[in-house]
Structures are given as C-alpha cells and as structure tokens.
Amino acid sequence: MYSNKHILKISYPIFLSLLAQNIIQVIDTAFLGRVGEVELGASALAGIFYIAVFTLGFGYSMGSQILIGRRNGEKNYHQISDIVVQGLLVLIPAALLLIPVMGYVSDRWLPYMFESKEISAAVNEYLDWRFYGLVFAFTNTMFRAFYIGIAGTKILTYNAIVMALTNVLFDYLLIFGHFGFPEMGIAGAALASVISELVSTLFFIIFALRKVDLVKYGFTKIRIQLSVVKQVLSISVFMMAQYLLSVFVWLLFFVFIEKLG
Numbered sequence: 001m002y003s004n005k006h007i008l009k010i011s012y013p014i015f016l017s018l019l020a021q022n023i024i025q026v027i028d029t030a031f032l033g034r035v036g037e038v039e040l041g042a043s044a045l046a047g048i049f050y051i052a053v054f055t056l057g058f059g060y061s062m063g064s065q066i067l068i069g070r071r072n073g074e075k076n077y078h079q080i081s082d083i084v085v086q087g088l089l090v091l092i093p094a095a096l097l098l099i100p101v102m103g104y105v106s107d108r109w110l111p112y113m114f115e116s117k118e119i120s121a122a123v124n125e126y127l128d129w130r131f132y133g134l135v136f137a138f139t140n141t142m143f144r145a146f147y148i149g150i151a152g153t154k155i156l157t158y159n160a161i162v163m164a165l166t167n168v169l170f171d172y173l174l175i176f177g178h179f180g181f182p183e184m185g186i187a188g189a190a191l192a193s194v195i196s197e198l199v200s201t202l203f204f205i206i207f208a209l210r211k212v213d214l215v216k217y218g219f220t221k222i223r224i225q226l227s228v229v230k231q232v233l234s235i236s237v238f239m240m241a242q243y244l245l246s247v248f249v250w251l252l253f254f255v256f257i258e259k260l261g
Contacts, residue, residue, distance in 0.1 A: 014027055018202045024167050024196060025051070028189040031171040033242040033248035042122030045114075046190075049123070050130050053102055055243035057091050063236025068149025068226075081218035084146050084197050086228045091138035099131045106131075122186050129190035137198035143204035150217070160204050167196035193205070 016150025023046040028048065032039045064087045080136045106127045118145040147155055170192035184191065 002030075015216065021150075022051075023118060023164050024193050027164065027167050027171060028193060029129060031175050032186060032189055035185055037116045037121035037174065038116075039189075043126055043186060044121050045119070045251075045255070046123045046126040046130065048149055048247065049110075050133075052244060052247040053098060053131075053134065053249055055247055056098075056240050057095065057134070058141050058238030059243045060091060060232065060236045061087060061138075062239050063232040063234075064142060065145035065149050066235055067232060068145055071183045073151050077216050078218035080146070080149065081214075082222070082225055082228050084142055084217075085219075085222050086225055087142040087145065087232065088139060089224065090232075092135060095134040095138045098134055102131050103128065126186050126190045130193060131188050133194035134161070136194070136201045137210050139201050140197065140204060143201075143208070149229045150214075155161055155204075155211075159200055159207075161202040162203050163196045166174065167192055170195050208221040 002217070009096060025044075028047065029040065049150075064114045067083050068080050106124050110117070110123055110127075111117075111120045114123065144156060147153055170235050171189055173181040174184050174188030174192050175186075175241050182188075208214070
C-alpha cells in the first residue's frame with residue numbers, strides 16, 4: 001500500500017507542472033501591469049487564446065500519459081519509447097503547422113472580436129511572438145507525460161522552477177529594455193515566454209540524457225508506428241475537445257467583457 005505521503009510526493013510536482021502555462025501568464029501580467037492598461041488587458045486575452053491552442057497538444061499528451069502509465073505498470077518498459085516518439089512526431093509538426101495558421105487567424109479574425117483597436121493591435125503583437133512557443137510547449141507536454149507515466153515526477157518541480165525564473169528574467173530584460181536589451185513592451189513578454197519554454201525543453205532533454213535509462217525504456221530504436229498514434233488518439237481526442245471547449249468558453253467571456261468596456 002502506498003502511504004498518503006508517498007502519493008503526495010508523486011502528485012504535487014504534477015500539480016505544479018500543470019500550472020506552468022498559468023504561471024507564465026501570471027508573471028507576464030505582473031510585469032505588463034507596469035507598462036499600461038492596454039498591454040495588461042491584451043496580455044490576458046492573448047494568453048487565454050494561446051492556452052486554448054495549447055490544449056490541443058496537452059490533450060494529446062494526456063492520452064499518451066495514460067498509455068505510458070499502463071506500459072510502466074505492466075513492466076513493458078521497452079514499449080514506452082514508441083508512445084513518446086510517436087507523440088513528438090505528431091505534436092512537433094502539428095505545432096509547426098499551427099504557427100502560420102494561428103498567425104493568419106489572429107491577423108484576420110481577431111480584430112473583429114474586440115471593440116478597442118488598441119487592444120486588438122496589442123493582442124496581435126503578443127501572439128505574433130507567442131505562437132512560436134507552441135513547438136516547445138507541445139514538446140514539453142510529451143516529456144511531462146513520460147515522467148508522470150513512469151512516476152518520476154520530481155523533475156517536474158525543478159523544471160517548473162527553472163521555467164518560471166527564466167520567464168521572470170527575460171520579462172525584466174525584454175519588456176523594459178534593461179542591460180542593453182531592446183525595449184519591446186508586450187512583445188517582449190511574449191518572447192520571454194517563448195524563451196522560457198525553450199529552456200524548459202532543453203532542461204528536459206539534458207535530464208533525460210543524463211539521468212534516464214534510455215535503453216530500459218526502448219529509446220535505442222526510433223521508428224514510426226501509426227498504430228500507436230491511432231491508439232493514443234482514440235483516448236485523447238475527447239480530452240482535446242473538452243479542454244479546448246472549456247478554455248474557449250473563458251475566452252468568449254473575456255471578449256464579451258472587453259466589448260462592454
């Protein structure tokens with residue numbers, strides 16, 4: 001029997017890692033509050049829009065996490081790499097496709113969603129940089145799925161701390177233009193978030209190369225297996241839809257608030 005202490009030891013890093021995107025958004029909001037009201041409001045709206053897109057990758061990773069946990073419980077460790085690799089082969093191209101698509105959507109459609117032209121312009125300025133982080137954010141969801149699935153969650157705490165500190169540092173440098181960095185305002189907040197997600201990805205990769213038994217989990221053989229993708233999608237597609245819908249409702253709520261002034 002697992003004790004409550006043992007369960008908490010495994011679960012609290014998971015909870016912290018799930019808040020990673022929200023933590024980034026809170027940090028951006030804290031810094032942009034010193035820039036102006038337009039930037040503050042725009043960052044909140046743009047952040048929700050970004051998270052809505054992010055939930056697509058997150059939902060897929062949840063299906064992968066379920067299968068990884070199952071393989072780990074069955075002690076079929078060598079099959080875990082197939083799930084992780086297929087997830088990366090799906091999510092990274094998906095992110096690369098979403099960057100121009102969502103850039104087009106934000107340029108063409110978002111201006112009609114907002115009453116204020118200043119808010120609309122600031123939202124677009126933020127998202128023009130922020131969407132580049134999807135590649136790293138989607139990659140990070142698969143690393144989280146892997147570590148949670150094998151119950152190696154301690155790394156998630158360290159990663160969340162590194163991610164948050166990186167975001168604070170580059171928000172300070174890029175929003176206000178300190179130490180020779182350009183003063184970018186709301187665009188600097190978006191770029192800082194992208195950099196923090198990149199650092200998070202590098203942290204996960206370095207940890208895996210140094211601490212994870214890659215042979216045990218089958219990472220010596222990398223291959224394309226569409227059957228694994230199909231199996232993951234059969235689990236995750238409904239979660240993807242659920243997460244997207246729940247965040248989209250919040251986005252509509254804040255858009256209505258903005259239109260009311």
